[in-house]
Amino acid sequence: MATCQPAFDLARVGVDTLATGLEVPWDVAFLPDGRALITERPGRIRVWSPTEGILERPFWTFDRVGDQEVGLMGIAAHTRADGRVEVYTAVTLDHTGGPPLQAFLKGLGRRIARTFTAEGGQPRSLHILRFGVEPGVDVGQAPDSLVRLVPVGHLHGGGAIDIGPDGLIYVTNGDGAEPPRAFDTTTIAGKVLRYHLDGRPAPLDPDAQVPWVVRGLRNSQGIGWHPMTEQLVVLEHGPTGMLQEDGQVGNDELNVVSLGDDLGWPVVAGASRGGDLLSPAVEWTFGIAPAGLAIAGIDDVAWGPSALVTGLKDGRLRRVHFDPSDPSSFACQEPILDRGYGRLRMVAVAPDGSLWVGTSNRDGRGGPRAGDDLLLRVYTREAVAPPTGP
Numbered sequence: 534m535a536t537c538q539p540a541f542d543l544a545r546v547g548v549d550t551l552a553t554g555l556e557v558p559w560d561v562a563f564l565p566d567g568r569a570l571i572t573e574r575p576g577r578i579r580v581w582s583p584t585e586g587i588l589e590r591p592f593w594t595f596d597r598v599g600d601q602e603v604g605l606m607g608i609a610a611h612t613r614a615d616g617r618v619e620v621y622t623a624v625t626l627d628h629t630g631g632p633p634l635q636a637f638l639k640g641l642g643r644r645i646a647r648t649f650t651a652e653g654g655q656p657r658s659l660h661i662l663r664f665g666v667e668p669g670v671d672v673g674q675a676p677d678s679l680v681r682l683v684p685v686g687h688l689h690g691g692g693a694i695d696i697g698p699d700g701l702i703y704v705t706n707g708d709g710a711e712p713p714r715a716f717d718t719t720t721i722a723g724k725v726l727r728y729h730l731d732g733r734p735a736p737l738d739p740d741a742q743v744p745w746v747v748r749g750l751r752n753s754q755g756i757g758w759h760p761m762t763e764q765l766v767v768l769e770h771g772p773t774g775m776l777q778e779d780g781q782v783g784n785d786e787l788n789v790v791s792l793g794d795d796l797g798w799p800v801v802a803g804a805s806r807g808g809d810l811l812s813p814a815v816e817w818t819f820g821i822a823p824a825g826l827a828i829a830g831i832d833d834v835a836w837g838p839s840a841l842v843t844g845l846k847d848g849r850l851r852r853v854h855f856d857p858s859d860p861s862s863f864a865c866q867e868p869i870l871d872r873g874y875g876r877l878r879m880v881a882v883a884p885d886g887s888l889w890v891g892t893s894n895r896d897g898r899g900g901p902r903a904g905d906d907l908l909l910r911v912y913t914r915e916a917v918a919p920p921t922g923p
């Protein structure tokens with residue numbers, strides 16, 4: 534992937550700190566009333582208010598979520614036809630514990646709790662939960678449980694969730710550190726999965742055992758849609774040399790896919806060598822640990838049309854320009870934040886055209902600094918609005 538010419542002038546970038554003291558901010562949902570809901574991986578949904586900043590009291594707290602690479606992850610807002618606002622979250626719940634989980638289930642009510650009943654002794658499960666959001670109310674009510682998925686690992690647990698241009702829920706699940714599962718269409722591991730807003734499966738093939746739309750993933754933590762073609766765009770963490778990965782390392786990916794594609798894992802990481810396996814549009818041969826993806830559209834004055842990608846490992850936020858002459862590929866890439874904040878995970882395009890970026894220095898693999906984790910607001914002179922808020 535070529536570096537953009539002329540090089541982006543980093544002096545054009547402004548950075549505000551919107552919040553400090555967060556713990557692994559993973560994703561954000563912007564609400565129509567100007568507030569935002571931010572997930573923290575250990576299990577809290579936090580409220581950011583345009584007048585008060587980040588609120589101490591969470592919108593919701595999960596008592597027992599999965600550890601290591603999973604927990605509370607993606608969140609996506611949706612406004613219904615009747616104007617009511619809902620958010621959908623992807624959370625891995627841990628079933629190995631006692632009282633906290635039972636209390637949580639009791640709190641959800643018996644009807645919902647049935648869907649959490651232990652299934653084959655699975656130690657954890659990935660859930661799609663839906664919260665209603667009332668205007669001006671900063672504390673949530675018990676969510677609806679829409680989907681419960683097993684198996685899910687505490688490594689490579691996916692967790693990206695968004696609502697597509699087709700009005701359906703897309704959620705990612707990684708291979709759970711068991712690579713062969715990624716191409717096995719009888720399991721949810723290593724897939725992008727699709728559901729209706731009420732939780733019913735929305736498979737490509739009505740006879741499919743699981744509603745997968747993309748397979749062959751090791752661990753995707755970012756999805757979006759191409760601003761011109763509406764094709765699904767899928768980020769992918771390449772291998773890290775685990776024993777079961779035959780020592781392969783690197784080859785992180787950004788893919789522009791057609792539904793039904795096999796992205797190759799574990800047969801190949803990075804470019805395919807012929808056959809039906811999709812080669813990525815962008816490959817980072819030396820791993821960056823791509824953890825966050827946002828898409829800036831063709832009308833985006835400051836950033837678009839491009840994919841914004843964070844790297845945990847290299848600490849960069851980069852802009853990858855879609856190629857206007859070939860929508861399935863990218864033209865060039867350039868850094869927007871070039872280190873200085875430690876590990877970067879969350880990235881989203883805010884309604885005002887700025888980027889909201891979250892550090893991930895408290896995830897157990899970084900070196901936390903004073904004030905971590907940070908929620909940053911990144912903007913340029915071309916942004917449609919000047920910096921606002923507390």
Ligand SMILES: [Ca+2]
Nearest residue numbers: 796797798803
């Ligand atoms: Ca691949």
